[in-house]
Amino acid sequence: MNPSLISKAAGPARVLAQNAPRIQCLRKGAQLHTAAWHVGSRDRPSLRKGTRSPSAKRSFHATNAVQSKDPYGALGVSKTASAGEIKKAYYGLAKKYHPDTNKDPQAKDKFADIQSAYEILSDPKKREQFDQFGAAGFDPSGGGAPGGGGGFGGGHPFSGFGGFGGQGGFGGFGGQGGFGAGVNFEDIFSAFTGQQGFGRRGRQQAYQQEILVGDNIEVQATISFMEAAKGTSKTISITPLSTCGTCKGNGLKTGTSRSACSACDGSGTRVHFMQGGFQMASTCGTCDGTGTVIPKGSECKPCSGNGVVRERKTITVDIPAGIEDGMRLRVDGAGDAAATGRAAEPNARSQNGDLYVFVRVAKDPKFRRDGSNILYTANIPLTTALLGGHAEIPTLDGTVNVKVATGTNTGDKITLPGMGMKRLGSRRGGNGDLRVEYRVSMPKYLSANQRTIVEVLADEMGDKTAKRVMGVGSSRDPNDPESHKDEGFLKSLWHTLTNNPAHQKMNEDGSQNDGSKKPDDNDKK
Structure with missing residues (x-):
């Protein structure tokens, strides 16, 4: 069955059931288990009448x-x-x-x-x-x-x-x-x-007909985030009212027939006398306006004269890719059958109600959703944020490597086009985007070497407000060679790699005072 999305605000259309049930999407939310409930009157069997006529049916009319x-x-x-x-x-x-x-x-x-x-x-x-x-x-x-x-x-x-x-x-x-x-x-x-004149009585429009419509059934289904992204199928068990196989829906025992209603003499209406010299006719409550009743003892036993029995059925519902939490699917004709027995006219036309499946999409630990777009937060190390590099980003179709620019800050965003959810009901079609937001991971604890390196970095960047506990920093002039004496190994290595002039001068002075002197002219003699 091919799903199609319909308007969120639109109500379900009442159409004659077709051979293959159609599925349509509507907004509103729910969750599947084995439970199912019915929409309509509480008493069973229920009957809803739909008149397919341009003129509305009146409860009372003048004779x-x-x-x-x-x-x-x-x-x-x-x-x-x-x-x-x-x-x-x-x-x-x-x-x-x-x-x-x-x-x-x-x-x-x-x-x-x-x-x-x-x-x-x-x-x-x-x-x-x-x-x-x-x-x-x-x-x-x-x-x-x-x-x-x-x-x-x-x-x-x-x-x-x-x-x-x-x-x-x-x-x-x-x-x-x-x-x-x-x-x-x-x-x-x-x-x-297109009317019957101005109040002329006695004419009936030939195309006027009444169709009995069964009640709708509502169930709930829960699917995962990835199932919503890719589409899936769910098997749902329901117990709808179905046409009785014994009496074929007429509510009569084999060999019996209906009789005229004694309350209204078969007219289907009851005449009421009203003050002022008027008489009004209302629908007979005994036969529900049909004019006929099923005599006592002539009812079909399996359905008790109602024409419908409850049966357990299993239906497979196709859930389209891109469905959102709170949408509902409609399966035409999968609801209750109309009660065409004692409460209906003989040979009355009928159609089944519909099945509504409310879809709930479970939350995903990685992704969030904004319409057809997917939101993802990527944690990157401090060093990657400072130096640049790449980060692995999960998508609906696997993992991709994304370049991280030097100096990336928390809150910076990038967009991966076409890697989001499928767009439902959009003329453009296609998919939404995957929007990635970076979050720089700051270490809570530093080892001695890490802290030393960071303090050295603070010195090099001229940060005088950073706290220093490793003693590698100096309040003296960094250009003074004396300030580079007795410095730690890591700091000395850093100064050597960065060709610090004061550090180089200190090394030259140290090599001259290590006890090895060049021979002078007197020594040569």
Whole structure:
């Protein structure tokens, strides 16, 4: 599998699982062992629904207004009844025929008629319109001059004119065959906007579909610094939810089938009566909106009707070179399978969740990291710093010799280009640099000879502030030959090697006084 780095801030994309799982890098940190945890709801089996539709799914929606031929007759009031009498009659009948309390099969239709009648008579404008045009002004099947369609509830700028293809109250322009009978301006408008008009009910978009997505799984993996530099593979054990092999995910025992939900009569919604003459529909909690349930005793035993079972799997994850501590890898489709049993619609589409591997990079005793660059501190002896030389520098590919300039100080830096980490997500590609910082090692203890040499060096450099304990230094004039008498061997050797004039003069005087005299003329005679 080929790894690729994605944005740190970007969330995981939800795509259909492919044959070969892809790995992508994201930021955030972790550490691998055998433990794995699941992201999502705590209860098992879990279900997350993802609707692939441009329009969002609403938890509540208003039901279609059911038209009534005679709203006065539906409420049992006269045409001269007051608003208070109409409201009182409506509340009494709505309570009597509400589907949640009245199990009569005709109660639902009766309640719809009562609701529609109250919607007309409770609105003074709609009531006046009904009194003027009659039931045809609010009947979708009505035609002719007064009204081409369903009253004033269309909600579309063009729906008030039936002749333009709407279902408004003014059908004289051809609601059912008048002027412009074959033109629907709402369809034209929706073609440009991609919407279903302005509140028109009953149409469903053909491309709307719902896909059940399983939960993601998260694990942690720890790798060494060199593994992060070179890339590696890790074998990870997880226990995801997998599709049940017995029922193939439908949650049913062999030879059984689903039945309609008794709580919502198979509609998937529950109707609730609300104050003010409105009814609202919400998703049925028994069937989770599917309209069907698995009857008791018909559940698949291995998965208990959920359609998924937990299985242990081993997955090999390729970790790319250059990965940083805190990044995470995503393996598409390696997470939990979606529960397509009792909590899902029959033959529902589904896809697995993803596996996220949080990567932690262990610290290295030699190297430190700054993005794609590697930092290394090289200790060099004092003499190498003073005299110059070379130093051995470790790299990701072995050891290299680097020249040390004369007079190198602690804190001096050099850069070895292209010897760092691989750059992830960079257009330039390649590797970072290895940045070396020198640190001069100062000896804490000196032997007698070492101290003597250093004190001699201090004398030669004119350092009068350095401490001297070996007695090789002198407060007398160094150009005075007497100051070079009885000096130590090392200092005498140093002065000889450096051709010190006073030291040479002292040697000449000493050789003249060693008892060997040149014969004079008298001796020759």
